[in-house]
Amino acid sequence: MTAALALFLREWRIARRIGGASVGAVFFLILVAIMPFALGPDLNLLARLGPAILWIAALLATLLGLDRLFQADQDDGSLDVMMNGSLPLELVVLIKCAAHWTTSALPLIVVSPLFGLMLAMAPAPLALVAATLLAGTPALTMIGAIGAAITVSLRRGGLLMAVLVLPLTIPVLIFGVAAASAASGGAAPFLTPFLMLCALSLFAIAAAPFAAAAALRHVRE
Amino acid sequence: MRLRAWDLAIERGGRRLFSGLSFEISAGSALIVAGPNGAGKSSLLRALSGFLPVQAGGFALEGGDPERTLGEQAHYLGHADALKSALTANENLAFWAGALGGEPSREASRAALARVGLAHVIDFPARALSAGQKRRVALARLLVADRPLWLLDEPTTALDAAAQVAFTAIMQSYLDGGGIVVAATHAPLGLSGASVLRLGAAA
Structure with missing residues (x-):
C-alpha cells in the first residue's frame, strides 16, 4: 500500500514540477478557441457541435503526453528497477495511469464548463457534459496506456501511438458525444449512453493494465 | 545462500553471445564478469535480472525466497542511473526504498547518502x-533496501578515485554481511577474494 502511494506521489510530483498539467489545459483551450474560426460565427451551429468539439479536444489533450508515460522511465532506467520491485507491473501501470489522469485529464474536466460557454452552449447542461468527460476519460487514458507500452522503446513513438490508439477510442467517443449531446438538449436519452460510457471505462481500467504490462514485458526483450 | 547458473546460452539480435556458461557463487563472495565490449557482460546481468530470455540453461538463488524470481531478490544497477x-x-531514494521493499524515510536516505559521501545533496534536485x-x-x-544479491553493470563509471575506494569498502562490507555481488566491469574493483568470469571475445 505504501509502495503504491509512493509511486502515485512520485508521478504526481514529477508532473507538477515539469508542468505537464497546465500545458494540457492550454492545449485544450487553444483547440476549443480555434473552432469558431474554422466553423464561422454561427452560434446555433457552434452550440450544436459544442459537445463533439469538447470531446475531440479532450481526446487529443489526453493523448498528448501519454507517449512518455512509460518511455521516460524506460530511458532513465527506472522501468528496469520497477519491474523487479515489490509492486506487480500491472499495478504499476494502473497507478501511473491514475496519476496521469489526475494531472492531465482532471484539470480539463474542471475547466470544460468554461470552454462550453465559449462554444455558446447553454449553461444548464454543462455540468452533465463535464460528467460525461469524467466518466469517459479514464477509458481514454487506459487505452492510451496500451499504445504507450507498445511503443515504449521507439524513438519517435508518439505519432505511431496516436495511430494505434485513436481507432480504439471510437466507441468511447461515440457514447461520450451521444451522452453529451443528449445532456445539452437532444431528443435521445442521456442515461443509456452515459452508462455505456461508465461500462467502457470500468472495462478499460480492469483489462488495460494486463495488456499494457504484457506489452512492456514483451517489447523490452 | 548460493547463486548457481548452469549451461546458460544467450542470443542478442540472432547472434549467440555465449553458450554452456556455468558458475556458482556462495554468500559472501563476488564474481567479476570480464571480457571485451560485446562479449555479453551486460546481457548476462540483464538475463539474471529477468529482462532478457535465456536460450538454454537456467539460474537460481538457492536458499532464497522461492516465491520470488531472482530479479525480485536482487538490486540491478544498469548503465542508467534510474534517477x-x-x-x-x-x-x-525514498521512492526506491519503498518500491524495493525497504523502509522509506529521510533518515534512511541520509544514512545511505552519507555512505557514498553525498549527505549534503539530500535536498538537491537530481538534475543539479x-x-x-x-x-x-x-x-x-x-x-x-536490503536484498541478498547485487547485479552491477559498470558500477564505477564516472566515479572519481576517492569514490571508487569508498564504493569498494561498501561492497566489501556488504559481502562480509553475507551478500552476493555479480559485477560486470573493466576497471579492477579491488575486492579481496573475488573470482573472475571471463567471457569470450566478440565474434
Whole structure:
C-alpha cells in the first residue's frame, strides 16, 4: 500500500514540477478557441457541435503526453528497477495511469464548463457534459496506456501511438458525444449512453493494465 | 545462500553471445564478469535480472525466497542511473526504498547518502548533480533496501578515485554481511577474494 502511494506521489510530483498539467489545459483551450474560426460565427451551429468539439479536444489533450508515460522511465532506467520491485507491473501501470489522469485529464474536466460557454452552449447542461468527460476519460487514458507500452522503446513513438490508439477510442467517443449531446438538449436519452460510457471505462481500467504490462514485458526483450 | 547458473546460452539480435556458461557463487563472495565490449557482460546481468530470455540453461538463488524470481531478490544497477531529474536525491531514494521493499524515510536516505559521501545533496534536485554524483546516488539505492544479491553493470563509471575506494569498502562490507555481488566491469574493483568470469571475445 505504501509502495503504491509512493509511486502515485512520485508521478504526481514529477508532473507538477515539469508542468505537464497546465500545458494540457492550454492545449485544450487553444483547440476549443480555434473552432469558431474554422466553423464561422454561427452560434446555433457552434452550440450544436459544442459537445463533439469538447470531446475531440479532450481526446487529443489526453493523448498528448501519454507517449512518455512509460518511455521516460524506460530511458532513465527506472522501468528496469520497477519491474523487479515489490509492486506487480500491472499495478504499476494502473497507478501511473491514475496519476496521469489526475494531472492531465482532471484539470480539463474542471475547466470544460468554461470552454462550453465559449462554444455558446447553454449553461444548464454543462455540468452533465463535464460528467460525461469524467466518466469517459479514464477509458481514454487506459487505452492510451496500451499504445504507450507498445511503443515504449521507439524513438519517435508518439505519432505511431496516436495511430494505434485513436481507432480504439471510437466507441468511447461515440457514447461520450451521444451522452453529451443528449445532456445539452437532444431528443435521445442521456442515461443509456452515459452508462455505456461508465461500462467502457470500468472495462478499460480492469483489462488495460494486463495488456499494457504484457506489452512492456514483451517489447523490452 | 548460493547463486548457481548452469549451461546458460544467450542470443542478442540472432547472434549467440555465449553458450554452456556455468558458475556458482556462495554468500559472501563476488564474481567479476570480464571480457571485451560485446562479449555479453551486460546481457548476462540483464538475463539474471529477468529482462532478457535465456536460450538454454537456467539460474537460481538457492536458499532464497522461492516465491520470488531472482530479479525480485536482487538490486540491478544498469548503465542508467534510474534517477528522476525533477525529484530531489531524498525523494528519489525514498521512492526506491519503498518500491524495493525497504523502509522509506529521510533518515534512511541520509544514512545511505552519507555512505557514498553525498549527505549534503539530500535536498538537491537530481538534475543539479554531476554525472559522478548521480552515479553515487544510484549506488546509494543499493543501501536503502536490503536484498541478498547485487547485479552491477559498470558500477564505477564516472566515479572519481576517492569514490571508487569508498564504493569498494561498501561492497566489501556488504559481502562480509553475507551478500552476493555479480559485477560486470573493466576497471579492477579491488575486492579481496573475488573470482573472475571471463567471457569470450566478440565474434
